[in-house]
Amino acid sequence: MLDDFSKQCTQSKLANLCEQLVNTSKQKFLVNNGNIPKWEGAIEAIKNQPQGRIEYQSPYLKINSKNIDKDQLEYSLKQLMPWRKGPYQIENLSLDSEWRGDMKWDRLIQNIRPLKGRTVLDVGAGNGYFTYLMAITGAKIALGIEPFLLFNYQFQAIRALINNPPNAFILPLRLEDMPNECVFDTVFSMGVLYHQKDHMQHLQQLKNTMADDGELVLETLIIDSKYGDQIIPEDRYARMRNVWCLPSTDTLHDWLEQTRFKNIKLVDVTKTTPEEQRATHWIGGNTQSLKDFLDPNDENLTIEGLPAPKRAIFICNK
Known part of the structure; x- marks a missing residue:
C-alpha cells in the first residue's frame, strides 16, 4: 500500500512531503503488537478473494465482486474486529459497522465545497470509510491519517478487495506527525477535537496543513448553551475515555475565531441516535453501543x- 501511495503522492501536491510521510x-x-500476525494473516486470506469495483450505494460503500467465498471472507474480516466505521457491502456480504457513516456524510456533503480535483486530508480517519467517499466524490488524492494500527489494517483489507482502487490512502500517523506544509485544499476533522487535551493546538495544527483559502470541515461533540460554555467531564463521557471538553456551539465558534479562521458557519447540529450508532455482530465481544451509554430513564x-x-458540523476557511 505504501508503494501505491508513493506513486500517487509524487504526482500530487504532496510530492515534497512523500518521502517523510512514507518513512514515518x-x-x-x-x-x-502481538495482534499483527493475525491481522496480516487475515489480509493474506482476503487477497485470495475476487476483486470488484467500489461505489457508494447508501448506506453502503459497495464492492461489486462476483463469486466471493462469503463464509471465508466473513471469517477473515472478523479477525479485524471491532469495525467501528462503515458500513460496507462486498457482493452479498453486509459489513454492518457500529456507525452508520452514511448519515454523517449526507449531513455534510451538500454544505462543503465540491471535492473534485482537491487534495484532501482526513484526520482520525479510522478504517477509511470517509476517505474512500472523499476520493470517490472526486478528490485528486485523499489522505487519511489514523494512529490506531488496527484501523490501518482494516483499510488494507478493504483495499485488497477493490479492483483499481481510488486515490484514497490511510497512514498510521497523528496530526502532529504531519509536516508543517500548507498543501491541503480541504481538511476534515471529525470526531477528533473532544479527544484533544489542547483543543486550541489541534485547531492550529489543522490550519497549519491547509492551503491558502483551504476549507476546514470540523465535526465534534457539543452541548446546548443552557449547560454553559463548556463541560469538562471528570471521568468518562458516554463511557468514553479521554473526552476532554464539550463546548457549546458559541464557544466552538469563538475558538475558531481565535485561531483566525474565516467564514465560520455552523451547518448542522444533530443528536446521535441508536439508528446511527448501534451494536452489531461486527463489533466483537463487547456488544455495548449508544443505547447502553445513555441513562435508561432519560435518553437526554x-x-x-x-x-x-x-454533534455539530462547522465549516470555515483559512
Whole structure:
C-alpha cells in the first residue's frame, strides 16, 4: 500500500512531503503488537478473494465482486474486529459497522465545497470509510491519517478487495506527525477535537496543513448553551475515555475565531441516535453501543448524568 501511495503522492501536491510521510509510516508499523500476525494473516486470506469495483450505494460503500467465498471472507474480516466505521457491502456480504457513516456524510456533503480535483486530508480517519467517499466524490488524492494500527489494517483489507482502487490512502500517523506544509485544499476533522487535551493546538495544527483559502470541515461533540460554555467531564463521557471538553456551539465558534479562521458557519447540529450508532455482530465481544451509554430513564442524559451526545458540523476557511 505504501508503494501505491508513493506513486500517487509524487504526482500530487504532496510530492515534497512523500518521502517523510512514507518513512514515518514505516516506523509506525514496526511497533511490537502481538495482534499483527493475525491481522496480516487475515489480509493474506482476503487477497485470495475476487476483486470488484467500489461505489457508494447508501448506506453502503459497495464492492461489486462476483463469486466471493462469503463464509471465508466473513471469517477473515472478523479477525479485524471491532469495525467501528462503515458500513460496507462486498457482493452479498453486509459489513454492518457500529456507525452508520452514511448519515454523517449526507449531513455534510451538500454544505462543503465540491471535492473534485482537491487534495484532501482526513484526520482520525479510522478504517477509511470517509476517505474512500472523499476520493470517490472526486478528490485528486485523499489522505487519511489514523494512529490506531488496527484501523490501518482494516483499510488494507478493504483495499485488497477493490479492483483499481481510488486515490484514497490511510497512514498510521497523528496530526502532529504531519509536516508543517500548507498543501491541503480541504481538511476534515471529525470526531477528533473532544479527544484533544489542547483543543486550541489541534485547531492550529489543522490550519497549519491547509492551503491558502483551504476549507476546514470540523465535526465534534457539543452541548446546548443552557449547560454553559463548556463541560469538562471528570471521568468518562458516554463511557468514553479521554473526552476532554464539550463546548457549546458559541464557544466552538469563538475558538475558531481565535485561531483566525474565516467564514465560520455552523451547518448542522444533530443528536446521535441508536439508528446511527448501534451494536452489531461486527463489533466483537463487547456488544455495548449508544443505547447502553445513555441513562435508561432519560435518553437526554448519558449514563454519567451528562448531556447525551449531540454533534455539530462547522465549516470555515483559512
